[in-house]
């Protein structure tokens with residue numbers, strides 16, 4: 405297991421911090437989810453997922469199959485617990501419900517240089533996959549996300565992604581999966597299993613059974629050069645699509661309070677920079693020395709606001725300040741992909757990320773700009789922009805074509821609270837982006853009623869039919885996902901009625 409763990413402010417757990425903190429234990433579950441008393445919480449320790457008594461950790465396929473066949477209640481699966489907990493929350497007081505952790509299915513199973521794939525256990529953390537492939541001078545054939553502590557199965561199930569128009573998400577690197585279906589039958593799923601379409605299984609939000617093994621495409625490892633610059637909002641609005649067409653990985657953080665944008669363009673390093681990096685011990689990226697301080701004023705302003713809203717001292721080393729202060733350093737970097745792009749600091753937060761078709765980037769961003777004029781100071785962190793190419797996964801919000809993921813967040817205060825208007829802000833921004841064809845990340849906070857999933861996801865109904873066929877009694881369907889399905893059906897029926905009336 406990766407050693408990075410979320411770090412909690414001193415009195416994060418409310419009135420009895422010392423007692424609660426001492427009751428924290430990670431020995432019950434080799435994930436980032438927290439266990440306090442008899443309850444398992446999500447990674448930020450705030451929302452419950454299940455009771456400890458509901459947790460099972462099968463060691464073999466036979467054990468897993470038996471559990472799935474014999475369990476009478478709901479069955480959900482936990483990876484690292486990094487996602488919006490609602491997608492996999494069990495009824496806490498139902499002793500027949502089961503939370504499955506596949507933590508015993510971890511590590512490299514086999515590597516196939518001839519077809520450039522590798523097979524890993526489902527609970528292998530992404531960081532471990534990257535370092536194992538690195539030993540073979542290979543890399544996963546997609547851009548990694550901000551953190552690599554999550555399990556590969558959880559990353560696939562939620563459509564987790566990095567950035568770059570010439571790739572899409574982890575799920576688009578999947579060649580085959582080994583899955584325990586809700587019937588308990590264990591099957592291999594690949595592009596030839598027509599009854600069990602691979603692209604439905606790669607991103608299923610845990611609704612189609614338990615993934616055990618994952619076969620991923622890999623590619624030769626490259627040394628990358630990250631060029632950091634600062635620009636203003638107008639330049640960003642004008643050039644962002646073109647920057648994405650011309651660079652492998654582009655990341656942009658727009659600070660609406662000052663309209664400054666920090667831009668990272670990441671491409672293969674030239675032979676000279678590459679060989680300089682390869683001649684080091686390669687354990688860290690090497691930094692070029694053109695330090696610019698153009699972001700300092702913006703950073704100071706955000707830190708001050710964050711300090712006020714989370715009741716913390718701006719001089720503290722709490723992770724939310726580190727995430728913002730890092731923007732003051734604009735040194736260019738040379739190193740491996742993950743050394744540049746997978747450097748996130750997990751901080752307790754409410755985090756939304758909405759995919760908007762890339763062709764609507766300008767109008768959506770202009771609307772956010774207007775919103776910020778009317779609502780200054782509501783966010784703790786810049787908007788983060790990451791464009792990706794089309795995904796083949798049925799449930800991917802990026803299934804129709806290239807899109808830009810727009811992320812925004814509010815941090816959680818020392819006492820575990822969210823600023824009074826924080827949730828309202830998250831909801832308003834989601835409504836605004838949904839108006840531009842936006843769809844949410846399955847693993848981050850979202851308000852289901854905001855989105856027309858059936859209307860926007862071409863294979864939505866095909867997925868629902870498959871789900872019903874493999875899990876007719878809905879044991880793998882969480883209450884949250886079930887409500888999404890039912891409400892979308894109602895919404896579509898209303899839409900159809902309106903259309904019929906309009907035609908009459």
Ligand SMILES: Cc1cc2nc3c(=O)[nH]c(=O)nc-3n(C[C@H](O)[C@H](O)[C@H](O)COP(=O)(O)OP(=O)(O)OC[C@H]3O[C@@H](n4cnc5c(N)ncnc54)[C@H](O)[C@@H]3O)c2cc1C
Pocket residue numbers: 480481482483484485486487488491492506526527548549550551554555556557558559560561562563564565566609610611613614615616748749750751845847848
């Ligand atoms: C600090 C932070 C940074 C993040 N950065 C990014 C980012 O850069 N890009 C991005 O796209 N997302 C990002 N996310 C979201 C995060 O990547 C996903 O929530 C995460 O990948 C889920 O993996 P997990 O192991 O935690 O799964 P969990 O949260 O435990 O589970 C998620 C879903 O996967 C299902 N699941 C888990 N294991 C299996 C299995 N074996 N078989 C079938 N289904 C399974 C569960 O049922 C559940 O529905 C971030 C989240 C945080 C907290």
